[in-house]
Amino acid sequence: MVFSSLLFLFRFLPLVLILYFAAPRRLRNLVLLLVSLVFYAWGEPVYVILMIVSILISWTGGLMVDRYLCQGRSKAAKISLAVSVAAGLSLLGFFKYADFVLRTVNQLAHSDIPLLSLSLPIGISFYTFQTISYIIDVYRGSASVQKNIISYGAYVTMFPQLIAGPIVQYKTIDRQLRSRRESADEFALGVMRFMCGFGKKVLLANNAGLLWDQIRVMDPGTLPVLTAWIGIAAYTFQIYFDFSGYSDMAIGLGHMFGFRFLENFDHPYQSKSATEFWRRWHISLGTWFREYVYIPLGGSRNGTAGLIRSTMAVWLLTGIWHGADWNFIVWGLYYGVLLLLEKLVYGKALKKLPGVVQHIYSMFVVMIGWFIFSFNEISGGMGYLGAMFGGGRKLFDSGSIYQLYSNAVMLAVLILGSTTLPAALAGKVLSRLEDAKVIPIILRGAFVVTVFLAGTAYLVSASYNPFLYFRF
Amino acid sequence: MKKHQSVYLNTIFLLLIFGFAAANILRPQKERSETENRTLVKRPALTWDSLISGEFAKEYESYLSDQFILRDQWITLRTGIERACMKQELNDVYFASDDYLIEKHTGTFTQENAQANITRLGAFFQNLEASYSPEHLGCIIVPNAVKVLSEKLPAFADPYDEKLYLDQLAAALPEGVWIDALDVLARSHEADGSRQLYYRTDHHWTTEAAFEVCAAWLREKGIGNLEADQFHVTTVTDFFEGTIASKLGIAHRADSIQRWDPVIPYDYYLVYNQSDEIRNSMYQESYLDTKDKYAYFYGGNNGLIETKMPDSRTGRKLLIIKDSYAHCFAPFACGLFDEVDLLDPRYYNASIRELMASKSYTDVLVLFNAAGFAEETAIARLLS
Numbered sequence: 001m002v003f004s005s006l007l008f009l010f011r012f013l014p015l016v017l018i019l020y021f022a023a024p025r026r027l028r029n030l031v032l033l034l035v036s037l038v039f040y041a042w043g044e045p046v047y048v049i050l051m052i053v054s055i056l057i058s059w060t061g062g063l064m065v066d067r068y069l070c071q072g073r074s075k076a077a078k079i080s081l082a083v084s085v086a087a088g089l090s091l092l093g094f095f096k097y098a099d100f101v102l103r104t105v106n107q108l109a110h111s112d113i114p115l116l117s118l119s120l121p122i123g124i125s126f127y128t129f130q131t132i133s134y135i136i137d138v139y140r141g142s143a144s145v146q147k148n149i150i151s152y153g154a155y156v157t158m159f160p161q162l163i164a165g166p167i168v169q170y171k172t173i174d175r176q177l178r179s180r181r182e183s184a185d186e187f188a189l190g191v192m193r194f195m196c197g198f199g200k201k202v203l204l205a206n207n208a209g210l211l212w213d214q215i216r217v218m219d220p221g222t223l224p225v226l227t228a229w230i231g232i233a234a235y236t237f238q239i240y241f242d243f244s245g246y247s248d249m250a251i252g253l254g255h256m257f258g259f260r261f262l263e264n265f266d267h268p269y270q271s272k273s274a275t276e277f278w279r280r281w282h283i284s285l286g287t288w289f290r291e292y293v294y295i296p297l298g299g300s301r302n303g304t305a306g307l308i309r310s311t312m313a314v315w316l317l318t319g320i321w322h323g324a325d326w327n328f329i330v331w332g333l334y335y336g337v338l339l340l341l342e343k344l345v346y347g348k349a350l351k352k353l354p355g356v357v358q359h360i361y362s363m364f365v366v367m368i369g370w371f372i373f374s375f376n377e378i379s380g381g382m383g384y385l386g387a388m389f390g391g392g393r394k395l396f397d398s399g400s401i402y403q404l405y406s407n408a409v410m411l412a413v414l415i416l417g418s419t420t421l422p423a424a425l426a427g428k429v430l431s432r433l434e435d436a437k438v439i440p441i442i443l444r445g446a447f448v449v450t451v452f453l454a455g456t457a458y459l460v461s462a463s464y465n466p467f468l469y470f471r472f
Numbered sequence: 473m474k475k476h477q478s479v480y481l482n483t484i485f486l487l488l489i490f491g492f493a494a495a496n497i498l499r500p501q502k503e504r505s506e507t508e509n510r511t512l513v514k515r516p517a518l519t520w521d522s523l524i525s526g527e528f529a530k531e532y533e534s535y536l537s538d539q540f541i542l543r544d545q546w547i548t549l550r551t552g553i554e555r556a557c558m559k560q561e562l563n564d565v566y567f568a569s570d571d572y573l574i575e576k577h578t579g580t581f582t583q584e585n586a587q588a589n590i591t592r593l594g595a596f597f598q599n600l601e602a603s604y605s606p607e608h609l610g611c612i613i614v615p616n617a618v619k620v621l622s623e624k625l626p627a628f629a630d631p632y633d634e635k636l637y638l639d640q641l642a643a644a645l646p647e648g649v650w651i652d653a654l655d656v657l658a659r660s661h662e663a664d665g666s667r668q669l670y671y672r673t674d675h676h677w678t679t680e681a682a683f684e685v686c687a688a689w690l691r692e693k694g695i696g697n698l699e700a701d702q703f704h705v706t707t708v709t710d711f712f713e714g715t716i717a718s719k720l721g722i723a724h725r726a727d728s729i730q731r732w733d734p735v736i737p738y739d740y741y742l743v744y745n746q747s748d749e750i751r752n753s754m755y756q757e758s759y760l761d762t763k764d765k766y767a768y769f770y771g772g773n774n775g776l777i778e779t780k781m782p783d784s785r786t787g788r789k790l791l792i793i794k795d796s797y798a799h800c801f802a803p804f805a806c807g808l809f810d811e812v813d814l815l816d817p818r819y820y821n822a823s824i825r826e827l828m829a830s831k832s833y834t835d836v837l838v839l840f841n842a843a844g845f846a847e848e849t850a851i852a853r854l855l856s
Contacts, residue, residue: 005533006533006536006537006540007532007533007536009489009492010489010492010493010496010536011493011536013489014489014490014493017486042529043526043529044526045523045524045525045526045529046524184475184478184479184482185475185478187478187482188477188478188479188481188482189478191481191482191485192481195485214578217579397630398628398629398630399628399630401627401628402560402626402627402628402629402630405558405627405628406558406559406560406561406626407559408558409557409558409559410557410559440477441476441477441480441481444477444481445480445481445484448481448484448485448488449484449488452485452488453549454549454550454553456492456546457546457547457549457550457553458550459537460537460540460543460546460547460550461546461547461550461551461721462550
């Protein structure tokens with residue numbers, strides 16, 4: 001199930017709110033666990049079993065690690081840690097990457113091993129990373145063990161963050177799982193946040209996606225430069241509003257149930273370098289790789305060679321995490337190289353340039369990155385890349401002018417919407433009206449009603465509601 | 473946010489989701505949508521198999537969207553938002569000038585089937601060449617509004633140029649078979665732009681456009697002369713909101729439908745689908761009260777409609793293999809033949825070859841609209 005659907009808004013969420021708030025406090029984690037299983041099973045009735053297995057493995061692993069540590073048997077603890085992490089990774093590896101590996105082997109060895117053609121279990125990359133972070137943190141002593149399988153299950157399956165993150169680390173919500181206070185204020189905060197995300201996804205991302213879909217299927221041989229860039233810009237916005245909208249909805253829903261998840265996006269398109277971009281984009285993933293891969297590998301402590309080694313390892317894995325295809329690997333390595341270049345070669349020089357140049361540089365490398373990300377067929381991709389740099393032998397044609405002016409309002413909203421401007425403006429207006437009784441509530445109410453009605457109109461009328469970050 | 477503000481905001485949100493949820497559950501289900509002209513999905517039955525396969529989930533979501541309360545109004549709202557944002561097209565339809573809604577037909581002519589149909593049509597006519605001379609064969613593929621009315625499109629819009637496809641078709645046919653409907657309509661539009669050749673809200677051409685092309689075909693084949701003053705024109709409805717308007721779900725400037733009757737009438741009767749269903753009018757008033765008003769002509773799509781003119785002594789029998797574009801076209805031909813049969817390959821299930829052999833037609837005409845022809849999967853049946 002996805003949040004941006006009629007099913008979620010008008011069936012699932014109302015029902016869950018009733019069940020959750022009608023239940024006594026001590027049963028609320030159980031309610032969350034059960035409804036989350038339904039939420040997951042709705043589209044993946046069989047794979048829910050896989051998720052339960054994964055939960056049981058990591059929960060048991062956590063218990064064992066904790067117990068051995070208490071008994072001072074650090075070797076046994078280490079083995080338990082290794083076994084349960086390996087088990088989680090094997091499930092992820094098998095279901096996500098088996099066919100990719102087989103295809104590659106077939107290509108290299110000219111063999112003909114039949115593919116498994118498994119469909120990817122939704123959210124497996126997200127929940128596997130959560131379970132792994134839990135066991136490692138228990139081993140490191142930075143998280144306390146969760147003995148209650150219901151609370152632990154609720155943590156892993158919790159529907160707001162289940163299928164598209166943020167990747168919530170157990171230690172950040174341990175206390176909230178044990179005792180939390182839902183309140184009208186938290187709920188209202190959640191409503192505002194959820195509606196923000198809902199609007200981003202349904203009104204902005206989907207429409208940007210329509211434009212990209214129109215352009216990506218055009219013949220790259222005759223595609224003018226301008227159209228190619230409008231297309232990749234549309235995709236750039238689609239993927240941001242889609243993913244960050246989904247994170248907003250997750251964080252908003254968390255608030256409604258009394259949870260505070262960490263932020264996942266911080267206006268990444270305002271960055272002045274690729275390094276900064278990754279501090280602002282999918283923060284929970286970056287944090288995860290830093291804590292569990294980069295730092296353990298030595299990070300920057302072992303000189304330049306060590307830095308290069310650990311950076312490239314992280315970015316290779318980041319690429320692979322995003323999908324079982326070569327373009328994701330290339331995309332990951334691309335950022336690895338960029339970040340190293342910025343750190344070791346031209347980062348300082350870049351900072352001395354005018355801000356606007358830094359922004360242009362950042363958006364340029366980010367858009368090239370999204371181009372790599374979007375094409376998993378090398379042949380089609382190279383044609384499009386060529387078109388972006390003049391391969392269509394035209395700067396623009398009447399089609400590009402048409403795309404530009406008929407999408408002008410949308411593009412303007414997309415650009416402004418990805419900056420801090422709207423939030424700053426809203427904050428300014430609302431703080432001025434701090435003492436007014438009625439106006440702030442009218443403004444907020446109008447926002448909620450408008451986004452709700454407009455979004456519902458799009459959901460009802462559009463069969464077009466794909467979700468980009470679904471297959472991770 | 474202050475406490476009382478939170479409570480208000482929460483109330484608004486909860487009212488919205490619970491209100492619409494309750495309204496949707498309580499309201500009776502609808503069988504079909506008039507605007508969209510289709511059956512709506514109803515609440516699916518829950519079975520173990522459908523649940524496990526995920527089929528139930530899919531069906532249930534279609535049901536929710538199809539049966540959503542005020543469905544038509546939501547769609548209108550969405551279209552309104554798009555218009556307010558200066559979007560020039562929606563659902564592959566241009567908002568053209570002069571209140572025209574014009575379908576873009578993206579991808580229609582580049583798909584495999586479009587190319588295959590060219591070959592199929594060529595083969596069909598080559599087979600006929602043995603028994604018919606070119607003046608008894610005709611092929612009219614009517615360009616769509618997007619081509620003929622291209623000056624009405626939004627500035628800089630560049631849809632697929634249908635002429636490319638029509639030229640390919642013309643080249644695939646034996647000499648003398650192709651009738652250049654694009655040329656006829658383009659000239660007509662150029663001569664008098666106020667003439668309405670296509671409906672503003674529907675994908676069909678108008679009776680006037682059909683007249684122009686029919687006259688050109690009859691003249692070119694030497695069958696007869698058709699002049700506008702041989703007809704008197706009656707407007708049968710002013711409230712036609714066709715399929716394109718439905719696609720967008722907006723109330724739009726309605727069209728009127730004209731019927732052209734010969735000043736000197738002739739007797740005819742119609743046999744539907746080779747059954748005992750005999751009718752005595754090409755026009756069926758009852759459809760003017762429905763959404764599907766274009767079905768006023770011949771009552772919509774049928775496999776085979778034989779129009780017999782008992783008093784006619786021309787010695788000519790015409791077969792028109794066609795889509796619904798022929799429905800406002802065929803009446804113009806009837807005065808010049810003893811019999812005019814309309815065959816729709818999508819609905820005619822018997823062998824077309826056998827029918828042609830048994831009925832000994834003197835003339836054969838193929839008439840489709842270009843986009844419809846390119847997408848039509850039943851063209852292969854012409855060879856069966």
